[in-house]
Amino acid sequence: MKLHLAAAALALAPLPALAQTSAAQIPPAQVTEISDHFARYRQANPTPGMVYIVIKDGKPALSAMVGTQTPGGAPVTLDTRFRIASMSKAFTALAILRLRDEGKLVLDDLAEKHIPEMRGWTYPTTDSPRIRIRDLLAHVGGMVTDDPWGDRQQVLSEAQFSAMIAKGVPWSRTGGMAHEYSNYGYALLGRIITNASGQPYQAYIARTILQPLGMSATTYDIAQVPRDKFALGYRWEDEKWVAEPEMRDGAFGAMGGMITTANDYAKWVGFLLSAWPPRDGAETGPVKRATVREMVQGLNFVRVGPRRGAPDSDTCRHGTAYGMGMRITSDCDLGVALEHGGGYPGYGSYVVLAPERGVAAFAFTNKTYTAPAVPVWQSLWSLARAGAAEPRATPLNPLLAQMHAAARAAYAAGDLKPLDGKLAMNFLMDRDAAHWRAEFARIKGVVGDCPTTEPLAPTGNLSVNFRWNCAKGKLDGQILMAPTNPPTIQALRFLPRPD
Structure with missing residues (x-):
């Protein structure tokens, strides 16, 4: 033009x-x-x-x-x-x-x-x-x-x-x-x-x-x-x-x-x-x-x-x-x-x-x-x-911080006992305690112990993503709470990322 x-x-x-x-x-x-x-x-x-x-x-x-x-x-x-x-x-x-x-x-x-x-x-x-x-x-x-x-x-x-x-x-x-x-x-x-x-x-x-x-x-x-x-x-x-x-x-x-x-x-x-x-x-x-x-x-x-x-x-x-x-x-x-x-x-x-x-x-x-x-x-x-x-930033619900700390304790122990009283009714139906112990052992074999964690990333008031720093890589995960009062964990998910 x-x-x-x-x-x-x-x-x-x-x-x-x-x-x-x-x-x-x-x-x-x-x-x-x-x-x-x-x-x-x-x-x-x-x-x-x-x-x-x-x-x-x-x-x-x-x-x-x-x-x-x-x-x-x-x-x-x-x-x-x-x-x-x-x-x-x-x-x-x-x-x-x-x-x-x-x-x-x-x-x-x-x-x-x-x-x-x-x-x-x-x-x-x-x-x-x-x-x-x-x-x-x-x-x-x-x-x-x-x-x-x-x-x-x-x-x-x-x-x-x-x-x-x-x-x-x-x-x-x-x-x-x-x-x-x-x-x-x-x-x-x-x-x-x-x-x-x-x-x-x-x-x-x-x-x-x-x-x-x-x-x-x-x-x-x-x-x-x-x-x-x-x-x-x-x-x-x-x-x-x-x-x-x-x-x-x-x-x-x-x-x-x-x-x-x-x-x-x-x-x-x-x-x-x-x-x-x-x-x-x-x-x-x-x-x-x-x-x-x-x-x-x-x-x-x-x-x-x-x-x-x-x-x-x-x-x-x-x-x-x-x-x-x-x-x-x-x-x-x-x-x-x-x-x-x-x-x-x-x-x-x-x-x-x-x-x-x-x-x-x-x-x-x-x-x-x-x-x-x-x-x-x-x-x-x-x-x-x-x-x-x-x-x-999405505000972090203090309850999620508590659940995250319990999940870290469960991983360190290789057992769900630290999560007693915190699990929704579906949780052990979807994977029982014995299989969770096996899953913890499998993940530790990939990334090892995870002594530190990066800041939590809440995706809502009842869900949070996390990343742990491990001996042989990173461990990403998510906690998803159930829609009940009090809220309890309906899903705990892990994704190992080895070095």
């Missing part, structure tokens, strides 16, 4: 020094590395403007702004307003769950209970399930994937949307058979929020989420956005930047209508991260911590593929499912990750959260469908590989 000189200078300007950085949070080498990831992306995908933030322990640790709000106009800042498109869906999902918590709906409610216009719908087969609220959340209702058609429905009035709903939909498939990304479905969720809450969708989101989080610059109404702080959306066409239509807010706002700033969105991401780890203590957010954690359960139709932005030699694969307003991915470097992109005429955005490590990153641009997923992922991988995003 050839850029004229002015656009080229704008689009390929180097990323500036980071606006917020703490060496204690992010090592200098990774600050440079992350900056390079975004610079390379923007060189390959020119945009008028871009902003990104890396969040650690709930707060921005690193941020950068580059380019301008309009070609040749004011510079992008952390307070510049961008449309974030489908990243709006997480707000919709959390609002549905909040209404569930308030007793105003049930996720297994038929959608038509809250949207009367749906009651006349004809389903594709006589055995088709009628759409529930949870089906809309997970995009499994049977409606067709509707990007980019859905983006252009933003401006529909509520009356026009009511008429559209009443006509029914053509079906892509019987519901519950596959995941198909439905903007229409999330617009229906917006209508459910309106009807269940008794106030317009946008007002409910503002009152229950935006205002409590202090997201005062965030809106759905483009008329409320100060013109001098708005990143106008563009596409590259006929060798020049062409402004996209500035669509007003309408009935499809629940699927992608939010306009926000990097500073405001960082508050939202910090709030989501604060739901981890589970803990005692007062609830301080607009929605319960357990409810936030619920929205990231990947509940349907896992898709597996290579990691975007990883080198060709990368052997890790992403297994991804849709939760509620977020995609859920298991990543080799980050563990459980929440992700979503936003594509819209004039805008692209992306967010990834690694809640078990307390880090996240997101980026906004003002170019059509330019969602910077690759550098967002790469930024978090850089932190994880540098040891700057370690997983939060």
Whole structure:
């Protein structure tokens, strides 16, 4: 793609020094590395403007702004307003769950209970399930994937949307058979929020989420956005930047209508991260911590593929499912990750959260469908590989420490006697005492006595992995407790690793 000189200078300007950085949070080498990831992306995908933030322990640790709000106009800042498109869906999902918590709906409610216009719908087969609220959340209702058609429905009035709903939909498939990304479905969720809450969708989101989080610059109404702080959306066409239509807010706002700033969105991401780890203590957010954690359960139709932005030699694969307003991915470097992109005429955005490590990153641009997923992922991988995003340690249940000490005594004695009173009813049924004595003897023949142990690695409140340092190697193992009160050992497993 050839850029004229002015656009080229704008689009390929180097990323500036980071606006917020703490060496204690992010090592200098990774600050440079992350900056390079975004610079390379923007060189390959020119945009008028871009902003990104890396969040650690709930707060921005690193941020950068580059380019301008309009070609040749004011510079992008952390307070510049961008449309974030489908990243709006997480707000919709959390609002549905909040209404569930308030007793105003049930996720297994038929959608038509809250949207009367749906009651006349004809389903594709006589055995088709009628759409529930949870089906809309997970995009499994049977409606067709509707990007980019859905983006252009933003401006529909509520009356026009009511008429559209009443006509029914053509079906892509019987519901519950596959995941198909439905903007229409999330617009229906917006209508459910309106009807269940008794106030317009946008007002409910503002009152229950935006205002409590202090997201005062965030809106759905483009008329409320100060013109001098708005990143106008563009596409590259006929060798020049062409402004996209500035669509007003309408009935499809629940699927992608939010306009926000990097500073405001960082508050939202910090709030989501604060739901981890589970803990005692007062609830301080607009929605319960357990409810936030619920929205990231990947509940349907896992898709597996290579990691975007990883080198060709990368052997890790992403297994991804849709939760509620977020995609859920298991990543080799980050563990459980929440992700979503936003594509819209004039805008692209992306967010990834690694809640078990307390880090996240997101980026906004003002170019059509330019969602910077690759550098967002790469930024978090850089932190994880540098040891700057370690997983939060699972607390060690003192009972597990006691059981581990008894297991060590049993191994040293070559007999189960030190475990008397600590074994579940199945334990000796699975291998009797005589065979355990034989097993201890066999393992000692491989690795010998094991005088010291490395720190215990709990995998939950009732399970722990261990490694013992032995005369002739290592001995790895696991203790798994039974679900009884008091808990007792249901399994003791060993894996010798001779030198």
